[in-house]
Amino acid sequence: MINTLFLPELREMLAVGNAQELREFCTALHPSRAAEFMEGLANEEAWSVLQHADTHQRAEIFSYFEYDRQVAMLQAEDDRQVADLVTHIPADDAVDLLSELPDKRVEQILALVPAPDRRDIRRLQTFEEGTAGSIMTTEAACLDEKLTVRQALETLSRQAERLETIYYIYVVDDTNHLRGVVSTRMLVSSFGKPDRTIADLMDTDILTVDASDDQQEVARIVAKYDLLAIPVVDAQRHMLGIITHDDVMDVFMEEATEDVQRIAAVEPLEDSYMRTPILTLTWKRGMWLGILFFAGILTALALRSYELEFEQFGWLVWFIPLVIGSGGNSGAQTSTLIIAGMATGDVKISNWAQIVTREVATGALLGIFLATLSLAPALMLAPSVLAALIVPLTIFLVVLCGTFSGSILPLVSQRLGWDPAMMSNPFVAGLNDITGIVIYVNIAKVFLR
């Protein structure tokens, strides 16, 4: 829903060039609200309004625009204005946005960015996607341990506007080595003792991550310890930047979405579903459907090799979807539960024996349940009581195979260093289709001989 409340007024102010009122609009409202009210404006109009805000407000409001709109604005607008904006948004966001522009344009823009900010951006550009380095921001509050509480608060009060977060203050020495951390909570608690030094307050037992660490691992640490931010260091413990709680939340949402897509046999989309072009969507889904299709062909060949049996006992055909469906569904349940458990850290590969045992036990119970359910329809459709027993017996074994392979495949895949989510429904289902048919026909052969 687009908020149109201020649209006519904003357009009027732009038309007559009422700089004072436009400035007022940008200043008085919370940046998120200002961005919301600008949603109905064309990109050029919104950009013009932004030029009336001061640099910090402009960057703040801009950060609340939709990502696509941000990219479109950087693409369309003047180099100098873009460079000015890029200087004032967090360096990690700047890197993401610049990666959407042609290299030549990026160079033109960066040439207009002040050297220290440009250096930050260049350094962040070197980290691979998915690493801690790629999601960190360089704007951390760093102080010297010799400062007193009062001096620290004074220094912070000057820096506060510029920093993405001031809730942890990092203590570094002259060569930028990380020495410790003081939370703002601790600093505020010591407000009554303004002459204590940062060295007295600081905590030196500090959790850090390496710039090359996997972002998912980082997110898990931040969530486990309920941190607001975690410092990123290099091998020599030089302070490189911090990763803040909101970036961690983004990582979780990204990874959860990726897992779900893999579970459904979709190669993870780089963009949101609605923004992914239909051809890309087709490709990301088609490649996995193609693999599953191959499994389907193998199943067809298995069925053909039992041609005689199916010709002789035509009624066996009716239960084919039921048999392979029971194995596939129970297997998919298992693999999905295990994959989701691995993502939250609940399921660990070291517990593999316990997991497989649990799944086989659950599979046996589910198998008995479904086999019992199948008894009535089998008796109804099969030519004799003895023949009818083929169906429940097959279903019991197929469900057991499903839960067994559904538990073993993600574990093995994790052990081999592959994404366990890949080993989910597609492979489990494909495997179970063929084994299901083999079990079915062989049981039938025994009973109908």
Place this chain on the structure above:
Amino acid sequence: MINTLFLPELREMLAVGNAQELREFCTALHPSRAAEFMEGLANEEAWSVLQHADTHQRAEIFSYFEYDRQVAMLQAEDDRQVADLVTHIPADDAVDLLSELPDKRVEQILALVPAPDRRDIRRLQTFEEGTAGSIMTTEAACLDEKLTVRQALETLSRQAERLETIYYIYVVDDTNHLRGVVSTRMLVSSFGKPDRTIADLMDTDILTVDASDDQQEVARIVAKYDLLAIPVVDAQRHMLGIITHDDVMDVFMEEATEDVQRIAAVEPLEDSYMRTPILTLTWKRGMWLGILFFAGILTALALRSYELEFEQFGWLVWFIPLVIGSGGNSGAQTSTLIIAGMATGDVKISNWAQIVTREVATGALLGIFLATLSLAPALMLAPSVLAALIVPLTIFLVVLCGTFSGSILPLVSQRLGWDPAMMSNPFVAGLNDITGIVIYVNIAKVFLR
């Protein structure tokens, strides 16, 4: 992995009752580390160690124990000690833990908790699970707007230890109406102007949620605006509590896991996978497998009604798994993408026409792709070229039906107020099995007449 580094020393200290060293252990380490080192101790031992920490540290260390261990300790230990602990942990956590104990025991414990804390706990107990009220904490930093920056910092410095978060300070009047908010960042920025008042600094355009709001909705707002906390108010805008960013992270992980389980046809587990008993697991999975089983029986009946066709053209049987698999897999891809998109807010029901159009277009492309793939095996296995054409044509139509139903079912289900994730794989697959068979046989009839 259990950290055994300090285990012998801890046991030694306990055995000789070395209170000073036990106190030192609890004080010197970060609470999370202290909890880690205690993992190898029996519950009684760990509880004894905790009794040497001061009340705040005890509550902090306790909060890092596994949830099961926390519950077991409350169950086993002395009423008075438990009440003392309950008083010092955040009220929302206390409510969760107490809900695991028998009602009678809870009354005994609460009788020993000081009246203000007891009142907080009782009030939180009244909120339904899944609402904002049930995840909020009552320990928010509240100040009067007449205070100056200096006075505010002094007041905060006294309260800081007690509060769960001090990063937003809420401004309330005498009757506890919420008037505005000041971030600690703003307060620190104004350190140089200590005589400004809170009223000058505060932001009155403040995002709030109602205690009865859905927790998922709250989480989405907090994530959208990158907040550290959001205040919870009643209909008269009385301040009830706050929800902090770490609780929001928990909500996201909980909801993501639930969605994944629903997608795999598992009724959401209340507990983690590893802690869920096998019988519960069997029940939560069996109920959905039972429903899918019913769909399988319907497919069997559909197949029986085409008995003559399959007897006459036995080779048609071989492609049954491939045909229903293609429809099921492409349908599951669609419904999963849409369900995941709804969870992140990317897919909105108001865009239903666009979504269905996209899916039908993607389905057509995927259908053409899979139909092409099927041409060679069909030509190989079918008795004539004309007969072979049945397979690609069926696959094209089945994939199209799959993506269509996969998009329409979650949307309709959302519209009816049901959980769209429920309408995923189970129903989509069941539906597609039957329509797949019907399409297959009817095309075959036309071609083979």
